Amino acid sequence: MADIQNYNINFGPQHPSAHGVLRMVLELDGEVVQRADPHIGFLHRATEKLVETKTWIQSLPYMDRLDYMSMMCSEHAYCLAIERMLNIDVPIRAQYIRVLFDEVTRILNHLMFIGSHGLDVGAMSMMLYGCREREDLMDCYEAVSGTRWHAAYYRPGGVYRDLPDSMPRYKESRWKNGARLKQLNEARSGTFLDFLQDFVNRFPKILDDYETLLTDNRIWKQRLVNVGVVSPERALQLGFTGAMLRGSGFAWDLRKKQPYEVYDRLDFDIPVGVTGDCYDRYLVRVNEMRQSNRILQQCIDWLRANEGPVITDNHKVALPPRAGMKSNMEDLIHHFKLCSEGIHVPEGQVYSAVEHPKGEFGVYIISDGANKPYRLKIRSPSYVHLSAMDELARGHMIADVVALMGTIDIVFGEVDR
Amino acid sequence: MSAKLEQLSQNLQKHLGERIVGLQTALGEISIDVDAAVYQDVMLSLRDEPELRFEQLIDLCGVDYSAYADAHWQGKRFAVVLHLASIAHNWRLRVRCFAPDDDFPVAPSVVSVWNSANWFEREAFDLFGIVFQGHTDLRRLLTDYGFIGHPFRKDFPVSGYVEMRYDPEQKRIVYQPVSIEPREITPRVIREENYGNVENNG
Numbered sequence: 001m002a003d004i005q006n007y008n009i010n011f012g013p014q015h016p017s018a019h020g021v022l023r024m025v026l027e028l029d030g031e032v033v034q035r036a037d038p039h040i041g042f043l044h045r046a047t048e049k050l051v052e053t054k055t056w057i058q059s060l061p062y063m064d065r066l067d068y069m070s071m072m073c074s075e076h077a078y079c080l081a082i083e084r085m086l087n088i089d090v091p092i093r094a095q096y097i098r099v100l101f102d103e104v105t106r107i108l109n110h111l112m113f114i115g116s117h118g119l120d121v122g123a124m125s126m127m128l129y130g131c132r133e134r135e136d137l138m139d140c141y142e143a144v145s146g147t148r149w150h151a152a153y154y155r156p157g158g159v160y161r162d163l164p165d166s167m168p169r170y171k172e173s174r175w176k177n178g179a180r181l182k183q184l185n186e187a188r189s190g191t192f193l194d195f196l197q198d199f200v201n202r203f204p205k206i207l208d209d210y211e212t213l214l215t216d217n218r219i220w221k222q223r224l225v226n227v228g229v230v231s232p233e234r235a236l237q238l239g240f241t242g243a244m245l246r247g248s249g250f251a252w253d254l255r256k257k258q259p260y261e262v263y264d265r266l267d268f269d270i271p272v273g274v275t276g277d278c279y280d281r282y283l284v285r286v287n288e289m290r291q292s293n294r295i296l297q298q299c300i301d302w303l304r305a306n307e308g309p310v311i312t313d314n315h316k317v318a319l320p321p322r323a324g325m326k327s328n329m330e331d332l333i334h335h336f337k338l339c340s341e342g343i344h345v346p347e348g349q350v351y352s353a354v355e356h357p358k359g360e361f362g363v364y365i366i367s368d369g370a371n372k373p374y375r376l377k378i379r380s381p382s383y384v385h386l387s388a389m390d391e392l393a394r395g396h397m398i399a400d401v402v403a404l405m406g407t408i409d410i411v412f413g414e415v416d417r
Numbered sequence: 418m419s420a421k422l423e424q425l426s427q428n429l430q431k432h433l434g435e436r437i438v439g440l441q442t443a444l445g446e447i448s449i450d451v452d453a454a455v456y457q458d459v460m461l462s463l464r465d466e467p468e469l470r471f472e473q474l475i476d477l478c479g480v481d482y483s484a485y486a487d488a489h490w491q492g493k494r495f496a497v498v499l500h501l502a503s504i505a506h507n508w509r510l511r512v513r514c515f516a517p518d519d520d521f522p523v524a525p526s527v528v529s530v531w532n533s534a535n536w537f538e539r540e541a542f543d544l545f546g547i548v549f550q551g552h553t554d555l556r557r558l559l560t561d562y563g564f565i566g567h568p569f570r571k572d573f574p575v576s577g578y579v580e581m582r583y584d585p586e587q588k589r590i591v592y593q594p595v596s597i598e599p600r601e602i603t604p605r606v607i608r609e610e611n612y613g614n615v616e617n618n619g
Contacts (some may be wrong), residue, residue: 041559046568046575053575055603084444236504239533250504256572257507285419344608347486350444351476351500362476362502368486370607379476379500387536416559 006034009015011401013042019116019405020412024389026398033401036393038386041286043416048191051376055342056082056156059373064150065286066378067414070109071141072101073356075154077363080353085345085367088317093308094158095261097177100299101144102261102354103152103292104196106210107203108137109357110285110292117282117406123214133206136199143167143192156343157318158311163192163303193300200296207289211396215283224279228392228404231276238388241381242359243284244408248276254355266298278407285409317343342371351379358382358409380414422447425508428468433459448511456514457525457551461528463501467472471510474531477538479545484571487607495522495547516547524552544569574599578590 011024021042027035047066051059063078064071076098083090090098111130118126138148143164145151153160167188170176176184187198216222231239236250245252253270255263271287273280278349311318319338320331347369353362359381366375392404426447429437436459439450447484451459463471480496493515501510516522525547527534538549539558549555557564566573576599584591 041561044559049569049575053601058603237532239474239531241473241475252504329431340603341606342603346610348443349448349511351446351509353475360475362500364476364478364498366480366606370605371603372605374485375476375480377476377498383536384533387533 043412061152070105079352081363091309094310106357120406239384247273247281382410473502476500479541494519522547
């Protein structure tokens with residue numbers, strides 16, 4: 001009999017379902033994976049080193065570029081860490097706005113998750129539907145921050161500015177006119193909150209539509225059920241957090257267990273899986289979107305009823321208002337010092353974590369009292385989840401590797417940092 | 418200090434006792450320092466002791482203290498910092514362990530205690546050159562294939578030593594010494610304590 005050797009193949013770094021720049025060396029016995037060795041670092045930008053050379057506020061936009069599918073959540077962890085070290089209070093309205101945008105971001109991320117996960121295992125249309133809904137939410141990003149992705153909207157001490165009173169509208173053109181234009185602009189005729197309210201009203205029905213496409217779909221279930229099963233003990237050992245941990249049966253959600261901002265005032269549930277396979281994790285994420293929608297509704301109601309400042313009035317940390325700067329000497333000095341030298345964070349160390357859509361996103365800061373961080377470590381969830389790839393993939397067919405990549409929900413911006 | 422932290426601090430004293438070199442409580446977090454000699458032992462107690470039960474290693478990273486506070490740092494240069502979490506008790510802990518030798522930093526590996534340490538230790542080895550004794554697969558992780566040096570050490574310049582470009586004559590990518598000057602736009606300053614008086618607001 002011929003001597004048959006195991007076969008090695010390269011999966012990526014230029015593979016459409018590698019979710020970016022992952023090179024994975026797969027050792028195969030026939031079509032069965034014997035060993036998976038992910039090679040990462042193709043997108044390594046040394047964010048943690050760059051941050052050491054920038055002032056605290058200059059480093060904030062780097063956080064957007066880590067997980068470029070859920071931008072504001074990463075900013076959130078960074079701002080929380082600085083606020084804890086400085087011991088400053090964030091105005092309550094800013095806390096609600098942050099929670100609102102954390103949940104907008106969660107929906108954005110999970111829509112991308114079912115889109116790309118669907119695309120990976122053969123449900124092409126999910127990507128198109130997912131992006132259709134993402135469009136509305138990215139308009140929300142744009143309305144408050146001016147950009148659709150890299151917002152830099154959260155600032156130490158609050159958020160950059162209050163929610164706008166109007167939304168940009170479509171202009172008449174050859175393609176958009178008449179009744180169609182009127183229909184497109186209908187939700188945009190009111191304030192930002194009206195626009196989001198319109199989305200919140202529509203979204204449960206949209207999710208129902210997605211579920212009719214996927215949840216009982218025979219092919220979808222064949223590809224996901226009992227693939228990548230992680231037992232509860234292994235999930236803890238491997239450091240899983242977020243939906244990966246909840247899929248294995250732990251009701252562990254930082255928003256409930258170690259609440260930050262105003263999550264303790266809001267009413268929502270934690271969806272939990274049973275078997276810990278890809279299908280359970282899919283169900284967990286879909287249900288998380290429903291819960292996020294509930295939170296959005298509560299935030300909208302609160303924000304409509306309550307006015308107030310959105311950033312701290314401590315001008316050693318946050319910029320003074322523009323008008324004051326032009327007439328008031330003290331404000332001018334504050335502005336100059338903040339823009340030339342930046343915030344001074346007292347000596348110490350802090351670790352602050354948020355429930356990022358992908359898991360626990362943490363920022364560990366060591367400060368020696370300078371205007372720049374001494375060391376900043378980013379604990380990104382997908383990095384840890386990807387490190388378990390070898391264990392997940394062993395014994396599965398090569399086609400399942402793609403399903404596993406989808407279920408981990410990785411983004412290379414934060415894996416490689 | 419909240420009741421929960423008080424409880425955790427007492428449990429730590431009770432089960433680790435002498436093995437804790439230093440215990441600080443600040444900003445609602447507990448940090449402990451341990452010696453490299455008992456490090457692995459302490460980690461096992463932290464994981465298995467029912468009154469501590471840190472089932473999860475959340476994060477592990479290297480730190481280079483050589484430039485701390487404008488290079489006035491007195492202690493050892495390299496440290497490994499771990500963040501642990503307990504789901505059963507819902508508390509967290511930070512553990513720091515200094516590598517005894519500054520020129521050849523070595524720390525014991527905790528992969529056998531928490532499997533999630535695998536990539537974290539590879540990363541700390543790659544970026545700081547800390548060698549983890551007992552790690553079975555200590556390869557570079559984030560840097561380029563064939564990279565030389567440990568880029569997150571404080572004496573490694575931000576712009577690095579080499580850059581790469583396509584050489585049309587050799588028809589391949591070549592490495593050459595870096596051609597850009599390092600520059601610092603905003604200087605790093607440490608002001609005296611309470612400078613600007615953030616808490617008093619003005």
